Amino acid sequence: MAVSEARTFGPAEGSTLEPYLKGKIRVNGDALTDYVAALFRHNNMPAADAMISAKGIVLADLVGHESHGVSNNLGGFYLPDLESGVVNPRANIRITRESPSTATWEADGAMGFVIATRAMEDAMERADKVGSGWAAVGNSRHYGMAQIYSRMALARDMIGFSMTNGVTPGVVPFGGLDPKLGTNPISVAVPCGEEPPFVLDIATSTAAFGKIDNYQREGKSIPPTWGLDRNGIPTTDPAEAKAAVKLLTFGGSPEGAAHKGYGLGVWVDIMCGALSGWGFIGKPGEEENVNHFFGAWKIDNFVPIQRHKQLMDERVRDLRSTTPAPGYKRVMVAGQPEWENLQDRQANGIPLHPRVIEMLKGYGVKYGIPYDLTD
């Protein structure tokens, strides 16, 4: 195990942020949101839904999860899927089954951001009334970053919960050769008092395909804990890992307890696929079937909210003050790097690669929408 490299959780430190920013252009987050919303409106989305979707994508850029921001996904599939009809811009979203604390939703092929936001709002309404609220969503599409929805609970002093199954089966069950799971993320957001919120947002695979792309571009080997080759042997060659499409569940090896990441990935599959009634992603090439699961616990129904916030602040400070192990600069808490990125990017703009700027301009030309984000 390499411990010589100083590690942080994100690009929030000078040493890692600087090369990351090289050649990038800072763009104002609000202006970017308005522009992306206009691209969605052009594709027949109602204005409010277009704005919800744009805010969801740009939030990923603001907190530093570029993998889920405009760079990859906007031109990668959100706009193409609207153009081709894979995403329904005016879906007939509805509740098909409910109880005081739960609802099951039919998304009718809606843009994931739209149905996910609506289902999470409904879950929080139920939590306000009966202490907790839950939503299983079926027949949806890619919903962006899982923490978009868990974070919605923070302002309401609730604990937010968000899961989604994946679009493509690219992850192998522990000990197996055939990909049968998506990257199936889990996100939980918990408000603190004065400290930044705790925001967990983890894929149940060790790494995402985007990260393998990055290593390949930089000519680096990948750790053997990320994926198998076509014969089912852990590989360090990013090209081979991409060709094989056999990502490993997190833990990455029997020694790292990858069967636990596998179990969590199947749990996500169950909450999203079984409870929605829409089932599971199966063989590569089958029709897209994305399902989600959301929830909220109202904290003050368990413990006075001020006591909760005091305990959270104490815990976060205690964890952050942990003596770093050799090779580490500091100990973080989930949500801290996102919070640091958010401060930076709200003040200074979102750094975008010139190729991303060109892509955005290109859609403006194609749709006849004036581009005004950069000179």
Place this chain on the structure above:
Amino acid sequence: MAVSEARTFGPAEGSTLEPYLKGKIRVNGDALTDYVAALFRHNNMPAADAMISAKGIVLADLVGHESHGVSNNLGGFYLPDLESGVVNPRANIRITRESPSTATWEADGAMGFVIATRAMEDAMERADKVGSGWAAVGNSRHYGMAQIYSRMALARDMIGFSMTNGVTPGVVPFGGLDPKLGTNPISVAVPCGEEPPFVLDIATSTAAFGKIDNYQREGKSIPPTWGLDRNGIPTTDPAEAKAAVKLLTFGGSPEGAAHKGYGLGVWVDIMCGALSGWGFIGKPGEEENVNHFFGAWKIDNFVPIQRHKQLMDERVRDLRSTTPAPGYKRVMVAGQPEWENLQDRQANGIPLHPRVIEMLKGYGVKYGIPYDLTD
């Protein structure tokens, strides 16, 4: 990464079960339960509570989690803690705060099994009424195996949820040197139709101390993903790992995404410690403060129960039919090895080491309770 060793999840195959059974004596599970309940009654526990506690411990032996069965914990701390008063045999268990779907419990130092069973039953009652039910429990004691309580939901066609913080801070935050977390397990149980239930039960550390003990006894090295030495460097020496008390979160290394196991461990801490209002385990040597979190989702409120069971059976069969990767014999689903052990041990008895038999006999002599489990 070693893939040469054929792996299964548990001792349910001949090749691993046989050495495990060597020298052990099979004891009837019901008789063992009655005997353990008598030991608890002798320590001033009401008969019903003694039986609940005995059943919880013996369930661990039945499903093959010896680490949480009679061998280690009964003489290790349950009986000593009753004798010393650390556990309150007649605790004033009560709800201190509630809403239709949630309750917060004061355990008054109760035996963990007793308060946990009561809180989980209450959560299921709430789920019956409003679709989901939750319980945060404070001021409890060790509650045994996490899946005891998630499994309670299976017979009621609910999804069960169980978490506990640890007794002792033995796990380091990702990148840190000071142990600040317990092994903080998460368990989720989901009923299937004809297939064995899905039962996830994972510590958020890579390995438990008991497993390090086993490696030490057998003179084997441990993987460097399990724990740090006293200087904070990953160690392969079981004696050093035990002396240092710096277990790693699962993932085991940056390459295996150990920051994700860390995030999950903190989540468990929050649900148990913050929502109960009792806070977090702190420095070694501080007073015992164990807190739990339970829940249940009523499946039929999301999706007709028969549709759910059909989907679950299909999914479990599909996952089990995955082609094994080189070095693996078969692909499992969480709960499968426990189910296989349960069939074996309900029919043939629980295998106990002669030293464990001696311990059980010893308590019988000490308390004046006739021992009748073996000749």
